[in-house]
Amino acid sequence: xxxxxxxxxxxTTPIDPRVVEAMLPYLRTHYGNPSSDHVYGxxxxxxxxxxxxxxxxxxxxxxxxIIFTGCATxxxxxALQGAARALFSGNRRTLLVSAVEHPSVTQPMRQLAQGGWAxxxxxxxxxxxxxxGALEIGDDVALVSVMLANNEVGTIQPxxxxxxKAHAAGALLHVDAAQAVGKIAVNVDELGCDLxxxxxxxxxxxxxxGALYVRTGTALxxxxxxxxxxxxxxxxxxxxxxxxxxxxxxxxxxxxxxxxSVRIRSLRDALHHGLASAIPGLMxxxxxxxxxxxxxxxxxxxxxxxxxxxxxxxxxxxxxxACHAGNHAVSGVLAAMRFTPERAAGAVxxxxxxxxxxxxxxxxxxxxxxxxxRRVK
Amino acid sequence: xxxxxxxxxxxTTPIDPRVVEAMLPYLRTHYGNPSSDHVYGxxxxxxxxxxxxxxxxxxxxxxxxIIFTGCATxxxxxALQGAARALFSGNRRTLLVSAVEHPSVTQPMRQLAQGGWAxxxxxxxxxxxxxxGALEIGDDVALVSVMLANNEVGTIQPxxxxxxKAHAAGALLHVDAAQAVGKIAVNVDELGCDLxxxxxxxxxxxxxxGALYVRTGTALxxxxxxxxxxxxxxxxxxxxxxxxxxxxxxxxxxxxxxxxSVRIRSLRDALHHGLASAIPGLMxxxxxxxxxxxxxxxxxxxxxxxxxxxxxxxxxxxxxxACHAGNHAVSGVLAAMRFTPERAAGAVxxxxxxxxxxxxxxxxxxxxxxxxxRRVK
Numbered sequence: 001x002x003x004x005x006x007x008x009x010x011x012t013t014p015i016d017p018r019v020v021e022a023m024l025p026y027l028r029t030h031y032g033n034p035s036s037d038h039v040y041g042x043x044x045x046x047x048x049x050x051x052x053x054x055x056x057x058x059x060x061x062x063x064x065x066i067i068f069t070g071c072a073t074x075x076x077x078x079a080l081q082g083a084a085r086a087l088f089s090g091n092r093r094t095l096l097v098s099a100v101e102h103p104s105v106t107q108p109m110r111q112l113a114q115g116g117w118a119x120x121x122x123x124x125x126x127x128x129x130x131x132x133g134a135l136e137i138g139d140d141v142a143l144v145s146v147m148l149a150n151n152e153v154g155t156i157q158p159x160x161x162x163x164x165k166a167h168a169a170g171a172l173l174h175v176d177a178a179q180a181v182g183k184i185a186v187n188v189d190e191l192g193c194d195l196x197x198x199x200x201x202x203x204x205x206x207x208x209x210g211a212l213y214v215r216t217g218t219a220l221x222x223x224x225x226x227x228x229x230x231x232x233x234x235x236x237x238x239x240x241x242x243x244x245x246x247x248x249x250x251x252x253x254x255x256x257x258x259x260x261s262v263r264i265r266s267l268r269d270a271l272h273h274g275l276a277s278a279i280p281g282l283m284x285x286x287x288x289x290x291x292x293x294x295x296x297x298x299x300x301x302x303x304x305x306x307x308x309x310x311x312x313x314x315x316x317x318x319x320x321x322a323c324h325a326g327n328h329a330v331s332g333v334l335a336a337m338r339f340t341p342e343r344a345a346g347a348v349x350x351x352x353x354x355x356x357x358x359x360x361x362x363x364x365x366x367x368x369x370x371x372x373x374r375r376v377k
Numbered sequence: 378x379x380x381x382x383x384x385x386x387x388x389t390t391p392i393d394p395r396v397v398e399a400m401l402p403y404l405r406t407h408y409g410n411p412s413s414d415h416v417y418g419x420x421x422x423x424x425x426x427x428x429x430x431x432x433x434x435x436x437x438x439x440x441x442x443i444i445f446t447g448c449a450t451x452x453x454x455x456a457l458q459g460a461a462r463a464l465f466s467g468n469r470r471t472l473l474v475s476a477v478e479h480p481s482v483t484q485p486m487r488q489l490a491q492g493g494w495a496x497x498x499x500x501x502x503x504x505x506x507x508x509x510g511a512l513e514i515g516d517d518v519a520l521v522s523v524m525l526a527n528n529e530v531g532t533i534q535p536x537x538x539x540x541x542k543a544h545a546a547g548a549l550l551h552v553d554a555a556q557a558v559g560k561i562a563v564n565v566d567e568l569g570c571d572l573x574x575x576x577x578x579x580x581x582x583x584x585x586x587g588a589l590y591v592r593t594g595t596a597l598x599x600x601x602x603x604x605x606x607x608x609x610x611x612x613x614x615x616x617x618x619x620x621x622x623x624x625x626x627x628x629x630x631x632x633x634x635x636x637x638s639v640r641i642r643s644l645r646d647a648l649h650h651g652l653a654s655a656i657p658g659l660m661x662x663x664x665x666x667x668x669x670x671x672x673x674x675x676x677x678x679x680x681x682x683x684x685x686x687x688x689x690x691x692x693x694x695x696x697x698x699a700c701h702a703g704n705h706a707v708s709g710v711l712a713a714m715r716f717t718p719e720r721a722a723g724a725v726x727x728x729x730x731x732x733x734x735x736x737x738x739x740x741x742x743x744x745x746x747x748x749x750x751r752r753v754k
Binding site: 003004006008011012013014015017020023027028031032033035036037038039040041069070071072073074076077102103104107108110111199201206207208209223224225226227228235236237238239240241242309316317318 | 380388394415416446450453481487576600601602605612693695
């Protein structure tokens, strides 16, 4: 059997072959430690500097505002634990967090709640969106954390409006943009955030590298201590090949992202149209417009997503959030959207990407329709 | 000019070409997220499982005792912060740490000292060795941290004797083996440690991957929270290509390490002999016998190591600990060995490895002798 059609780009992307090519010299030849004061070290350090500039350029930041990490989970932990520690001696004791965050935000928040912080959840509507107009941020709030785009349903949050309210109240804003960077334009000044997380493996760089944007002047206390790398915020010898990869992936996203998103959105909408025309009662999950262009989360009627995908093994897709499979409980995101158990159970996430073709989308529609009909009829 | 001869393997090693080959399918083809429940995910998960088994086999551990991390610094932080948090509610309030540890151990210890722990330094002799016979471990001690082999001078510590004393006192033992694994045989049961750190980029895997051995039954509270990867101790999507690399590097070290160390030791001793016969007053730093087979730290008379290497640009080597260059203050390790300022300033670390050749060693000796003679005469 040939490989299944990959429609799980939100779980992880393939590495772009151009990114692999950019990495190879740093796997094969330029092996120096960036901290070493000789030509091998200097070559590695220069590569890290270039990567930092590329990542900064992608999101409209200064290079010195980019802290490289081992993954987006680490960046989220550094942002939340780090800001909370830096702010703990102040008078503010409340943290606000949206109801649809990834576990790498909700779990650090849970720990902070045990450490003297009041953690208050910001609800979302049935499209998974925060109502920025209704959001109240008091002067007891130290930090607000709202993701830019949801990993499961793709809904994009009104970050700029949230940032304005946060800053008017004197609070910091952290934005988990792991699922957004590379899929939509992201600019830290337009968003107005103080901290922003990104993940290499969501935009065609390898797994095992991420970054935290830290706006100049934002104080963090690091979660690890060591030899002072990354302005003292993230010690440990730099993962040079992965940083080179992240830089190259950022360059590609900056240069090609806008055009690419048009193509992907068109394929995604064609897939949606094909399925909706054959499956009465098919429901779109997430916001109809304010949504990542690659993400199509649908609830199929009269089946579970699990059973549907089990009968569609020509596709690789996901039911809940693929980052924590093995756990087939109803997704916390869909629960926060107040879905009925039937609608939540019927949800399938189809996420497209750079290498998705029109032919694949046509087959995917046929496969899903046939699998649904076999289950239902 | 051709590339300088690389004698800085203790700073970082090249990636073995066989390790690069093993990684490539996971950069190019097998891109799944190990948490995804489809064939792409299953292939990635199987690769991570194989890597875990290889790393475990290298150090005589069970696979479930291996927690993958983003670097050895992270593994040291997880071990020290994690064990301290888990033990904090007990009666023991003292941590013991040797005087010659890496900053990724000393800096977390410094932070723990601010958090209610008494951190007591274990002195070393003029060879950088702990006197296990003289070591006293009271029943107030929760954790002892002593490295297996020193990064700067290569001295190997009497870990087994320290482990016996630690356990007799009811304390845990953490061993930073970042510089030892792959250079000497390491077996966690023979050492008797409870926690052990290793670093991929010190034994021919890439930078950006490490592991913490956690003996079954040893409680740790993680330093990051998220989606439950690595038995809940280290969340974040796995760095599959680097884990595959770490596994392959572990396999090579297990199969070839013993023979390789004989060859490297012989080259190292030839280099030492060549230099000593031409440079009166040359001093060996570190233990003469209980020392990594690849490490030659020498104090050259009447010069600084810095000036010597500046005049030997056909070589790439290091003066202090290359992991934190830019800082040319006297190394803390050499200070703990109570060196005179002259001896410390004259120190050069020559560290050999898998790709070091006899011809390189002959040239290196000539270059260093000529550079010394130009400076001194």
